[in-house]
Amino acid sequence: MSQFNESAASQIEVEQAHVAAMYALLDEREADVRAELTNVVGSSADSAGEVYARDVAAQRLARELRRLEDAEEGLVFGRIDGADGTSLHVGRLGLHLADRDLPLLVDWRADAARSFYTATTIHPMGLRRRRHLRTEKRAVRAVSDELLDGSAPAADDIVGDGPLTEALEARRTGRMRAAVATLQAEQDAIVRSPHQGVTVVQGGPGTGKTVVALHRAAFVLYAFPRIAGRGVLVLGPNARFLDYVSQVLPSLGENDVVLATCEELAETVLETMEPCDVARLKGTSPLAEALAGLVHARQAPSRGAFAVRVGQEWVRLTSTEVATARAAAVASGSVHNRAREVFKEHLVDAVAATLKRGTIEALENIDAEIAGSTGLDLDAAAAADLLALGFDGDPPSAAAAEAEAFDAEALRDNLMGDAHVDHAVESLWPRLTSEAVVRALLTEADTLATHLPSLTDDERLRLLRPADAPWTDADGPLLDEATDLVDGPPERTFGHVVVDEAQELTAMQWRMVMRRCPARSMTLVGDFAQAGPATAVGDWSQALGPHIGGRFALHTLTVSYRTTEEILATTHDLLARIAPGQTPSRSIRHGDRPRALTASPHSLATTVTGELRAQAAAHPDDLLALICADARVADMASAGVARWARLVPASEARGLEFDATVVVDPEEIATARPSGERDLYVALTRATKRLCTITVDVPPQYAS
């Protein structure tokens, strides 16, 4: 055994002893929590309050148990040794021994762990050595040291291949892994930022935006308990992407994060996908104004009077009385359906007042009629009777007494519950559902013209749909907007929202997201060079300005950890076209030069399968993907590519990563939809090792 290997083996042994002690403590904690949970669940609870308290305690313990269990894999991954001889182990969570001041293991998010991520040889931050530990199950397999203070390596310093290189060389599995052991300084600065408002992270493909976003979510949960208490939402572009990132937060011990797509936030089932041009239109902010205008137009706009049958009688209110009720409802500032109640209450008050006036008048008329026909003054007669009985003073008039007996409260309650009254109110201020509002806007050409005057005739025509058409993905934000207008904001909101591939969000989707994050604490990551067809803006100020003005902190990541320098180089011209002025990222990876094959339409299937078969044979453990235009997916599937590769439509490739990719017919991807060249840029930058493009060479006589 060489000197180096001997030292490494002895350091592995040293670390194994530490790590074993930490797992023993983890086991102990788990056993304690499990026992406590069993106790709590088995305890008796007599009152509803006690049952509630017991359930809350049980949930808290179950969560804690899950957090401890999830830390099992890679519990300890680092160690920092100070120049003063102190040392600290860094891991997925903190572990403390009752009788020791220093923790046995410090949580990676704690301040004490910061130097593990940020110390450099130029700024060693008091550290002499940073050590990475690679573990498998509970066994330490390797250690690797960096010396930061310029001191010479001693026998127990194992200075070898960097752990980042090792992490990046690891085979892809189709699921993203946490990068907690190797977060780089520029990433760590964003993850750990004390800024609690909106943080925006941009950067080219593979610069670690998703890594930063997810670790940031974990940091927020750890460091900002007030925000964490209100929940964290992570939004991704599609289910495939969410599946890809689904393991990262649980592996960081965070299980209470909600992962969703924008479509899932809408509470209606969205059955189909909208064509790109219509989706883009439906995503623009004039649609929000149109929906607000349409709802407003349903709020007693006419100056008409109001008539309702109460019992045998018709009661009529003047247009002034209706206008007063309307003004009170609008002034309440409530959303449509709640303001309708205010409107109705005011109308009912007016109806009750009219009825009361009518009753008094009727009684006075009766008194007058009796006096006219009999010469009897009923009031005077009543007064004489009362005097004879020993009462003095003026008796109330019969009509006034009747009016006093008039139970205004009961009448008002009756009228509020009266079907005729509600029906009459409905004609002036109808109860609305979000579906009815959106349908009303999109199914009538006249309504579209009234409420979307800024659109061209052709654009309005494209929005028009039959009343029974199924809801599309682009209708989701419209329905959400309408719900906000008629019933108010969503009940479920979050303390912090992370949006990945945030360049994809339309103005209407941003409104939907903002509604769910009243405190405006967010981490938004994306790259406008990778924007899809619905995106109508080109930078963050345009996207966020309408919602938060300029109040966001912008960071740019510059190093690609995925795409090799050789692959990135082939995309430079394309990048200059789709994002003029954007500096290409530099990569820390190097690999083979991308291969470019050509096939005729007839030989394409054979060329593709031949290439995939060859790659699978040469690199049997690698994760291989074939990316093609969406319209070609069915063809590729029937050519049997799934035997060797994941088949990914170009429209769904954003955010994903593979060891190797075969991109079929780049020209077709570039022209398939309005964002085609950006889709192609995404497709070409998914591989960590090898890229092969297969161009379909149409013979000149068939070329258009």
Ligand SMILES: Nc1ncnc2c1ncn2[C@@H]1O[C@H](COP(=O)(O)OP(=O)(O)OP(=O)(O)O)[C@@H](O)[C@H]1O
């Ligand atoms: N500090 C790190 N340590 C280990 N791996 C890292 C680190 N940073 C990034 N990576 C890896 O680099 C790859 C790309 O990262 P990520 O997907 O976060 O990039 P991205 O900027 O979101 O890419 P895209 O724009 O294509 O969506 C992933 O495999 C990720 O695990």
